[in-house]
Amino acid sequence: MSKTKKVAILYGGRSVEHGVSVNSARNIFEYINKDLFEPLPIGISKTGQWFLTSGVTKDIEQGKALGLILDAQRPGFTLLSSGDRIKVDIIFPVLHGTDGEDGSIQGLIKAMDIPMVGTGVLGSSMSMNKIVAKRLLKEAGIPVTNFVTFHYTEKDKISFKSISEKIGVPFMVKSASLGSSVGVSKVKDEETFKTAVDEAFRYDDYMIAEEFVVGREIECAILGNHPPQASYPGEVVINSKYEFYTFDAKYVDPDAVKIELPAKLEPAEAERIRELSVKAYEALSCEDFSRVDLFLTQDGKIYINEINTIPGFTNSSMYPMMWKERGIGFTDLISRLLELAQERYDRSKRIERDFNSALKF
Template sequence: MAKKKKVAILYGGRSVEHAVSVNSARNIFEFLDKSKFEPVAIGISKGGQWFLTEGVGKDIEKGKAVSLTLNPAKPSFTVIKSGDKFTVDILFPVLHGTDGEDGSIQGLIKAMDLPMVGTGVLGSSLSMNKIVAKRLLREAGLPVTDFLTFRYDEKDKISFNALSKKLGLPFMVKSASLGSSVGVTKVKTKKDFKAAVEEAFKYDDEMLAEEYITGRELECAVLGNNPPEASLPGEIVISKNYEFYTFDAKYVDPDAVRIDVPAKLSKPVAEKIRKASVKAFEALHCLDFSRIDLFLDKKGNIYINEINTIPGFTNSSMFPMMWKERGISFPDLITRLLNLAQERYDRGKRIERDFQSALKF
């Protein structure tokens, strides 16, 4: 019998999406195929300290504090109190938002030369920053909403009148590098504007204001590499009690949305969305898996809203639902992601990291 691979599930983190990460990781820990893999839960506290935990839960700091040996030839973890060491075969970051989805953790894992599920440093950082992502998507010929961007030092110069003239009313104000609708406000009047700007800059040094699209909110799951494939789109039908798809609508209120998987779309429109989703995935250098969020207006135009390189795996998350509709169960989906990561890591071994020259040093 083949030896089980140890899979370190990284969860929690220094992010406003900490609780979402815990819920996602709990499902991955539970549904991981235990006949092939051995899960190792490593929680990262809100303060940034790493702990080995019994399973996945919110009480991360009750675990055993660990450190990582900075040696890519033999990367290992050490339980600080006892000095016991342990190794893992592959890492699965289930960290949403800041420090988890922006390339930070990905860079650490790459430096340690360990296989890792998901998009690397470049794609993570590109996708996390909504401003950079929109510019690159637009450069790739993909449709995005009109938008304007601002730095924190420009905060007092931002003009409601100029924005409403350019973008129309209502418009959206967002922190540049957050997810789960944190730092996002729908601005309908000048009265809403100042609080919206304060909210956006509360979480980031950059904000964007963008056109509000009246239409349907769609998502498409992308899986694989060379080439990636897209699921059928799903639709999020939001209750009239909500102005848009807020954090509470996503994670707190069970009656806030109805999820249709697949979405009720004509075949040409569904195919258009699938092709655009794969193109967006490739344009932002994503790997293994991502969820692409889109809008469909009443005229049939689609707009790429954003890309989530570590989409949620909670009970209400669309990514696993969309693949379940395609016949891939939750355990099989996790196995496929781990295999994709290992294959990519093995393929990357062909790349030389030494250059022989006549240079003396």
């Protein structure tokens, strides 16, 4: 890539994971190879306004207000104060959760016809929705835990008894399309069940109840396309004061978890985890990079928990740590992701968008 590549780093967004996005983008802005790329931080406020910021900051609205140029012949952004056009060569979305990781931003960028890092519309939307993802993984023969699903219109009919008979107690209740353990609860009885259902529907119209798995929390980083590569797995060892991997355990409490890199696994276990992670990545049409979260039980069973198509890049995030353990540092990893995005965009130009026929219009 030439030294003139301008990279728009999208961060913030209208999501409960807004703060996590800011922290991830801050690291990408800091570690991107500035000899090769010129980073342009573009923050999206919690109300959905876009701003060009001088650096990655939580005070997004202090930046310069932007408009989007939805013209595939000359796409980009415009400063609302002056009308000046800002052209970018590639976009790196670092948006977690709703309106960032679910295919919506990916569709907008595709319409602008600008190269973009990460999974496109199809893979993003399928992976973000835990219900759709689990159904597709199950159809592909990839092991997932037992689950049941509900829409908000069924809220008053959801029964603790019927769910517990199907998947046992305790079980997990989750919003269908969120990450970072937001809208997630562990249910042990009727009282915790009602609170969990209210919490799940607070953030989504769909909820999923999943079988609780007693096992090790394993993660695997995937990088590349056709074929993708899997890192060696890592393990998240959670402090016993937490009953599961909560938001606070992930991002707030520095003593909540211990990271094992590489995870202490038998060679056959590690290889099976890597193999299943790649299969899940391909089954959900992921591109460029993702982090696969898995469970490993004491009797050796492996279950795919979920896939994160825009994994965190914070100081405590497993995705960059797993590649660092393999010898790929933060800066080189960012460069590789930008190269993958450009290569994929260039390949996409072979696809015809016009069809000559006898149709008159």
